[in-house]
Each structure stands twice: as C-alpha cells, then as structure tokens.
Amino acid sequence: MEVCEHAVVHGSAAVAAAIDLYTRCSLRLLPLADDEAGAAVLELDLRDHGLTFSWPCARLHEALLTEEVAGAQEARPCSPDRMASIARLLEEHEIPEAKVWLSAGLSAFLFLYTSILGCRPGKVTVSSDLPMGSGLGSSAAFCVSMSGALLTAAGMVAAVGGISSKGTGWELVGKDDLELVNQWAFQGEKIIHGKPSGIDNTVSTFGSMIKFKKGELTNLKSRNPIKMLITDTRVGRNTKALVAGVFERASRHSDAMASVFHAVNSISEEVSSLVELAANDEIAITSKEEKLAELMEMNQGLLQCMGVSHSSIETVLRTTLKFNLVSKLTGAGGGGCVLTLIPTLLSNLVLEKVIAELESQSFRCFIVEVGGQGFQVCQGGCSCFNGDVV
Numbered sequence: 445m446e447v448c449e450h451a452v453v454h455g456s457a458a459v460a461a462a463i464d465l466y467t468r469c470s471l472r473l474l475p476l477a478d479d480e481a482g483a484a485v486l487e488l489d490l491r492d493h494g495l496t497f498s499w500p501c502a503r504l505h506e507a508l509l510t511e512e513v514a515g516a517q518e519a520r521p522c523s524p525d526r527m528a529s530i531a532r533l534l535e536e537h538e539i540p541e542a543k544v545w546l547s548a549g550l551s552a553f554l555f556l557y558t559s560i561l562g563c564r565p566g567k568v569t570v571s572s573d574l575p576m577g578s579g580l581g582s583s584a585a586f587c588v589s590m591s592g593a594l595l596t597a598a599g600m601v602a603a604v605g606g607i608s609s610k611g612t613g614w615e616l617v618g619k620d621d622l623e624l625v626n627q628w629a630f631q632g633e634k635i636i637h638g639k640p641s642g643i644d645n646t647v648s649t650f651g652s653m654i655k656f657k658k659g660e661l662t663n664l665k666s667r668n669p670i671k672m673l674i675t676d677t678r679v680g681r682n683t684k685a686l687v688a689g690v691f692e693r694a695s696r697h698s699d700a701m702a703s704v705f706h707a708v709n710s711i712s713e714e715v716s717s718l719v720e721l722a723a724n725d726e727i728a729i730t731s732k733e734e735k736l737a738e739l740m741e742m743n744q745g746l747l748q749c750m751g752v753s754h755s756s757i758e759t760v761l762r763t764t765l766k767f768n769l770v771s772k773l774t775g776a777g778g779g780g781c782v783l784t785l786i787p788t789l790l791s792n793l794v795l796e797k798v799i800a801e802l803e804s805q806s807f808r809c810f811i812v813e814v815g816g817q818g819f820q821v822c823q824g825g826c827s828c829f830n831g832d833v834v
C-alpha cells in the first residue's frame with residue numbers, strides 16, 4: 445500500500461507497506477550435459493497466464509553474452525546494447541497480441557537470469573496473487589522474487605532460518621542478502637518502469653511498512669493494526685507511461701509541481717509519525733484514524749493535480765464517501781486499485797454494503813491488513829515469495 449507515490453520519483457518521501465498477497469518464483473537448474481548436445485534450454489512458465497516461453501541456451505549465448513558474466517555480487521544496470529539484444533530475442537517469440545504488456549516482464553526476466561546465472565539451462569516458474577498492472581506493485585514483486593530465486597541458486601543468498609508466518613519450509617534471509625536481492629530487483633524494475641524510485645522493490649524485499657526518500661529506507665513500526673479495503677477498478681494501465689506523464693507535467697509547470705511534490709513530502713512525514721504513534725484507547729485510535737483519513741484525502745487531491753486519477757477511481761471515491769469512508773488511488777493511478785481506510789469501529793454490516801455497492805459496479809474488492817512479509821526462501825527448489833502494496 446503506498447501513500448504519496450509519484451512524488452517519490454521526484455525526491456519526496458513516501459510511505460509503503462507490504463500486504464499478504466505474494467508472488468512465488470521457483471527455479472530448477474537443468475543438467476549442463478544437455479548444453480553440450482546443443483539441446484539445453486531456458487524455460488519460463490508464467491502459471492497465471494498459461495504461457496510458457498523457452499530459449500535455446502546456445503541462442504542466448506550468441507545474442508547476449510559477448511562478454512562473460514561479470515558476477516552477481518554487485519547489481520549492474522542493463523546497458524542499451526543488451527536491452528536491444530533482449531528486444532530482438534523477444535521478437536523471435538509469438539507473444540499473444542492481448543498480452544504484449546508482458547514483454548516488459550519478459551525483458552526483466554532475461555536480463556536478471558543471464559546477468560546472475562549466465563546462459564545455464566533452467567526452468568523458472570512464476571505465480572502470483574497480485575493483480576498485474578493495477579498499482580499493487582506486481583512488477584516489483586516479480587523482480588524481487590525472481591532476483592531472490594536466481595541469487596539463491598547462484599549461492600549468493602542463503603536462508604538463515606527463523607520463524608516465518610508463511611508456513612512450514614519458508615525461511616528468512618539476512619539483511620545483507622536482502623540488500624543484494626533489492627539491488628538486483630531495482631535493476632529489473634528499471635526495465636519495467638523506466639525511472640522507478642525504488643520504493644516498491646524495497647518494501648517488497650523487506651516487508652512491513654517503510655518510509656522511503658531518495659533511496660533511503662526507514663522502517664516504520666505501526667503501533668495499531670491498519671485495515672484497508674482494496675478496490676480493483678479493473679482498468680488496465682501502465683506505470684511507465686503514467687510516470688512519464690507526470691515528468692512532462694512537471695517540465696511544463698515546474699514551480700507549481702515543485703509545490704505539489706513538497707506538499708506530498710509533508711504528508712508522508714505526517715503519516716510516518718502518525719503510524720508510529722501508540723494509540724491505546726478507543727478515542728485515541730479514532731482520532732488517529734481520522735487524521736490518517738484526512739491525509740489520504742489530501743494526498744488523493746495532489747495525485748489528481750499530477751493528472752494520474754481516472755474516472756473509475758473517482759467513481760470509487762464517490763461510492764465510499766457515501767458511507768463516510770475516505771479513499772485514495774494507490775501505485776501509479778490511471779485506473780488500477782484504490783485504497784479505502786477501514787476504521788476500527790466500522791460495523792461489518794456497513795463494510796458489506798460498501799463492498800456490495802462497489803462490486804455491483806463491476807469492481808473487485810478485497811480486505812487486507814497492512815504490513816506483510818518480505819522476501820523469503822523455501823529450499824528444495826529455490827522458491828521465493830514476497831508481497832507488496834503501494
């Protein structure tokens with residue numbers, strides 16, 4: 445869940461939290477013997493889409509690895525030449541017209557795989573609970589789980605044990621290893637977003653709730669549980685295009701937009717202090733929630749100013765306001781998902797009515813508690829999962 449997105453790309457602070465929706469990536473390295481016979485392949489199985497892509501390793505070698513793999517200890521950006529080679533490799537594939545937006549994810553996959561593991565034969569399977577391209581950071585969750593699985597297979601990242609609430613077999617990863625996963629995921633996110641701030645991959649890697657400003661992360665300890673209703677408008681959109689649109693507006697109206705970004709920064713600072721404030725009785729919790737709702741309302745107004753709202757988002761805002769509930773878009777906007785704060789004292793009956801009214805307009809609703817897990821590993825096949833909302 446993200447508060448104060450977009451301005452974060454321009455240097456303002458933002459707040460983001462992980463939620464309990466996860467992307468899982470599993471990786472099986474295949475025998476190198478096949479490579480010698482020229483039959484070795486790299487396969488990617490996108491479970492949710494029923495699509496499988498495969499590349500002969502010899503073709504990957506020829507197209508991508510003119511230079512040897514430099515090692516995965518340090519994340520490197522994708523050079524323009526390498527990007528052009530990846531684009532050519534993808535052109536050789538028949539991506540269904542209705543799914544062309546997948547090509548950004550496929551490019552990030554090819555970049556991360558070949559940068560970390562070279563052209564070794566392998567089979568990668570990805571599945572996700574997150575709706576794609578709807579503001580919940582699916583691109584970051586994809587890059588984090590992928591980088592984590594690849595780095596684990598490369599022996600660069602290892603589980604340290606510890607208790608995971610995700611269930612048996614899932615293990616935590618140490619801070620330095622998480623840093624490495626995050627750095628590689630950021631390079632992948634750059635391929636999908638163009639100019640990401642890094643907030644999505646960071647919260648997806650580390651989990652919980654964070655304040656993020658100019659690449660610096662501060663962990664926030666939420667003192668009271670925060671529940672949100674997420675409404676997916678089902679209007680598809682693309683983060684890269686929306687971020688580029690805000691840059692264009694900022695270049696046309698630099699003074700006005702600087703003030704907007706400054707206001708967003710102040711809102712993030714207030715939200716950060718507020719969530720860390722312990723509220724022990726009913727009145728204190730109510731007043732904390734009222735302040736949070738007001739800040740969300742102000743943030744939504746500023747996002748409208750940046751030009752990233754959408755008529756579907758406005759419909760959700762109007763519907764929830766009828767029940768005195770405050771909402772804001774999340775992620776890049778332009779459609780996608782809307783967050784509605786669920787106050788502690790809201791009755792289930794009212795919540796059911798709101799959801800019924802939203803779903804009668806073909807929106808899809810789900811309830812989440814803010815503060816999910818970050819990247820974790822399940823050994824015996826490098827399965828990695830993580831969740832994220834912005």
Ligand SMILES: Nc1ncnc2c1ncn2[C@@H]1O[C@H](COP(=O)(O)OP(=O)(O)O)[C@@H](O)[C@H]1O
Nearest residue numbers: 545546548549577578579580581582583586683
């Ligand atoms: N599970 C996945 N498999 C393949 N590609 C993915 C997956 N999740 C995300 N992506 C890539 O990320 C893109 C969506 O990213 P983006 O526009 O940033 O939206 P968001 O991050 O809000 O979901 C998709 O179009 C796709 O290219």
Ligand SMILES: C[C@@](O)(CCOP(=O)(O)O)CC(=O)O
Nearest residue numbers: 449450579581640641775776
């Ligand atoms: C708009 C932005 O702030 C968040 C984008 O998130 P998402 O891809 O819509 O989940 C961009 C960024 O911070 O990189």
Ligand SMILES: [Mg+2]
Nearest residue numbers: 581583584683
């Ligand atoms: Mg994204």
